[in-house]
Amino acid sequence: SSDLLYEDCRKRNIIIENCPSTDMDPPFSSVILNKATGTRTIIHSNPGFPPLQYEQLTPLDLNNYGWVHFEGRNNESVLKLIQNIRNYNIELRNPKDRIRISVDLEKMKDEILELGEVADFVFLGKDLAIHLGWREPAAAVMGLYDRIKPQKQMGDSKPAIICPWGAEGAACVDALGNYVFIPSKPVSEIVDSLGAGDTFCAAVIYALQVLQKGLPEAVLFGHDVAGYKLRYRGYDDIKHFR
Numbered sequence: 325s326s327d328l329l330y331e332d333c334r335k336r337n338i339i340i341e342n343c344p345s346t347d348m349d350p351p352f353s354s355v356i357l358n359k360a361t362g363t364r365t366i367i368h369s370n371p372g373f374p375p376l377q378y379e380q381l382t383p384l385d386l387n388n389y390g391w392v393h394f395e396g397r398n399n400e401s402v403l404k405l406i407q408n409i410r411n412y413n414i415e416l417r418n419p420k421d422r423i424r425i426s427v428d429l430e431k432m433k434d435e436i437l438e439l440g441e442v443a444d445f446v447f448l449g450k451d452l453a454i455h456l457g458w459r460e461p462a463a464a465v466m467g468l469y470d471r472i473k474p475q476k477q478m479g480d481s482k483p484a485i486i487c488p489w490g491a492e493g494a495a496c497v498d499a500l501g502n503y504v505f506i507p508s509k510p511v512s513e514i515v516d517s518l519g520a521g522d523t524f525c526a527a528v529i530y531a532l533q534v535l536q537k538g539l540p541e542a543v544l545f546g547h548d549v550a551g552y553k554l555r556y557r558g559y560d561d562i563k564h565f566r
Contacts, residue, residue, distance in 0.1 A: 344380040378404040386412045396429040396436035448487040461495030508547040516557045524550040
């Protein structure tokens with residue numbers, strides 16, 4: 325139930341005061357973990373749960389944020405929200421206070437690519453990259469980089485793109501078009517792979533925003549945190565990562 329989710333967030337000091345609420349039952353997933361391989365099978369149930377709407381997030385005080393991350397879905401509302409943030413950034417006296425925007429493009433829908441055009445950082449999922457015809461990581465990030473039009477509101481620049489490619493590592497290209505592939509370190513024992521991709525994204529964002537690392541160093545940090553997470557069930561042990 326929703327009460328279980330609320331309690332989980334409170335226990336872990338996750339701030340949810342700004343999250344819209346509903347009386348509907350939330351979607352849920354049953355996860356079957358294979359102990360021998362660390363792989364998982366997810367059975368997902370969604371009884372028509374509504375997507376987040378633009379109007380539900382317009383009351384947010386943008387002064388509280390330094391980075392906003394979007395999942396690639398519900399284009400109409402997300403594009404409006406990103407435009408709000410862009411307008412906020414334009415009016416700032418100190419450009420250092422501008423909010424950075426990232427989007428996670430995973431769903432097999434070509435139309436979500438337009439969200440990448442208005443972001444500062446794009447996380448491109450391997451499955452979507454293959455669906456779009458890119459068979460290896462360099463082709464994926466450079467193909468998307470070439471496809472994206474420069475952003476007028478960002479001084480005609482393009483977003484940086486990061487594409488995790490399974491256990492091999494991740495390809496990335498910065499806003500200026502500099503490409504690099506960052507290999508990941510092998511993990512001795514995989515206990516739980518659920519959410520490793522989200523852990524990677526979160527760690528890269530943390531490294532860029534809080535630790536002030538450059539893109540290759542941030543991606544390497546993302547590998548390290550995600551690799552650490554694979555060795556433990558759930559996410560609570562990540563706080564012990566050093």
